[in-house]
Amino acid sequence: MDSVIVRELGPLLTAFVVIARSGSAISAEIATMMVNEEISALEMLGIDTLYLVVFPRIMGACMALMVLTVYFIAMGLLGGFCMGNIYAGLTFNDFQTYITREISFVDILGAVLKSAVFGVFIAAISIYYGFQAFSSTQIPQVTTKAVVSSISMLFILDIIMTLSFSL
Amino acid sequence: MQGIELKNITLRLNGHPVLMNISEVIPKGSFYYLMGTAGSGKSAFLKVINGLFMDIEGSVMVSGENIYKLSQKNMLEYHKKCSFVFQNSALISNMTIFENLSLYYFYHTSLNKNEILDKINPYLDLFNIDAEILQQRPYYLSTGQRMIFNIIRALLEDPEILFWDEPLSNLDQIEKKKVKKIIKARHSAQKTSILVTNDLDYGLSVADQVGVLHNGHLVTSEKPDNLLKSKNHVIKSLMNK
Numbered sequence: 001m002d003s004v005i006v007r008e009l010g011p012l013l014t015a016f017v018v019i020a021r022s023g024s025a026i027s028a029e030i031a032t033m034m035v036n037e038e039i040s041a042l043e044m045l046g047i048d049t050l051y052l053v054v055f056p057r058i059m060g061a062c063m064a065l066m067v068l069t070v071y072f073i074a075m076g077l078l079g080g081f082c083m084g085n086i087y088a089g090l091t092f093n094d095f096q097t098y099i100t101r102e103i104s105f106v107d108i109l110g111a112v113l114k115s116a117v118f119g120v121f122i123a124a125i126s127i128y129y130g131f132q133a134f135s136s137t138q139i140p141q142v143t144t145k146a147v148v149s150s151i152s153m154l155f156i157l158d159i160i161m162t163l164s165f166s167l
Numbered sequence: 168m169q170g171i172e173l174k175n176i177t178l179r180l181n182g183h184p185v186l187m188n189i190s191e192v193i194p195k196g197s198f199y200y201l202m203g204t205a206g207s208g209k210s211a212f213l214k215v216i217n218g219l220f221m222d223i224e225g226s227v228m229v230s231g232e233n234i235y236k237l238s239q240k241n242m243l244e245y246h247k248k249c250s251f252v253f254q255n256s257a258l259i260s261n262m263t264i265f266e267n268l269s270l271y272y273f274y275h276t277s278l279n280k281n282e283i284l285d286k287i288n289p290y291l292d293l294f295n296i297d298a299e300i301l302q303q304r305p306y307y308l309s310t311g312q313r314m315i316f317n318i319i320r321a322l323l324e325d326p327e328i329l330f331w332d333e334p335l336s337n338l339d340q341i342e343k344k345k346v347k348k349i350i351k352a353r354h355s356a357q358k359t360s361i362l363v364t365n366d367l368d369y370g371l372s373v374a375d376q377v378g379v380l381h382n383g384h385l386v387t388s389e390k391p392d393n394l395l396k397s398k399n400h401v402i403k404s405l406m407n408k
């Protein structure tokens with residue numbers, strides 16, 4: 001169960017939270033900037049929107065997802081210890097021994113790597129759909145599309161990466 | 168930078184024709200006034216010259232180069248020489264007014280905060296604006312104030328070509344007078360300006376050349392005096408004759 005939290009649930013559930021909270025926000029924000037001509041204004045100032053709008057959001061989502069995944073895994077394991085302690089009298093030393101036996105450094109590295117890739121794709125998809133809006137009525141549409149596409153892509157990426165790690 | 172030449176420009180948005188087969192020459196240093204009814208394609212005309220639309224038919228030649236064939240890097244260089252006063256202000260909403268105004272200097276020069284403030288202050292004095300407002304976000308300001316900062320942002324670049332898309336809208340009479348003075352000053356400085364405004368009398372008084380757009384077609388392009396004598400029914404109806 002612990003390795004499942006580290007390898008699968010941690011990166012995947014954290015990514016779902018980030019899609020719901022940040023992916024939709026990124027998409028809606030950029031769509032609003034498009035509709036209000038803020039993106040055109042940046043271009044007219046000779047500013048490359050890749051550097052001011054796109055890359056910072058991709059970097060932010062990538063790093064946030066890595067940190068949040070580690071946080072999620074730590075909290076998940078801690079929750080497991082608490083339940084074990086309350087219902088089965090599990091001591092911290094036993095828990096520590098069990099964790100170090102079941103979870104390897106490669107598992108944690110894999111989870112962090114997975115979440116980094118998820119972060120890049122979530123931000124990129126959200127930004128892409130944000131740039132597709134040209135009127136205010138399209139803002140909710142592109143936001144929904146961004147969320148749905150991000151979730152679909154997340155499953156595909158997860159399968160590919162899990163298979164790659166297991167080889 | 169030489170003049171601007173549009174050759175057979177056609178623009179369609181969602182399959183709907185916005186500009187149809189437009190050819191026009193705007194000499195360097197001239198003041199071009201574009202008039203037309205609402206929805207005739209005036210703002211689209213300005214944006215086409217700026218390369219803000221991806222898919223157009225025809226070419227826009229600036230300094231002998233088709234701007235739609237420019238690389239991304241060269242397009243940004245071209246944009247550094249132009250400024251655009253947007254109809255709806257288009258201030259970046261997640262930045263303060265100061266950040267909005269200093270964006271150009273921040274990215275393209277090595278000026279520090281105080282030096283940028285020195286550039287902004289004369290405009291604040293001109294429009295009697297309290298410097299504290301620079302720390303506000305655009306959505307706390309009135310539409311008139313946003314328009315003023317939109318104009319200041321464009322002027323701070325001291326561009327070779329300035330596009331004015333309804334710069335007088337949402338301004339009170341005093342502010343309008345000040346903006347009109349600024350527009351005239353640019354004209355006197357022989358810098359290329361292209362103006363779209365519903366203030367017909369002002370547009371005609373300041374322009375060297377006037378283009379008339381109607382349903383996406385450029386009906387005529389003449390000197391203001393010739394336009395006033397025109398018998399064309401579109402021009403007559405625009406001028407309420």
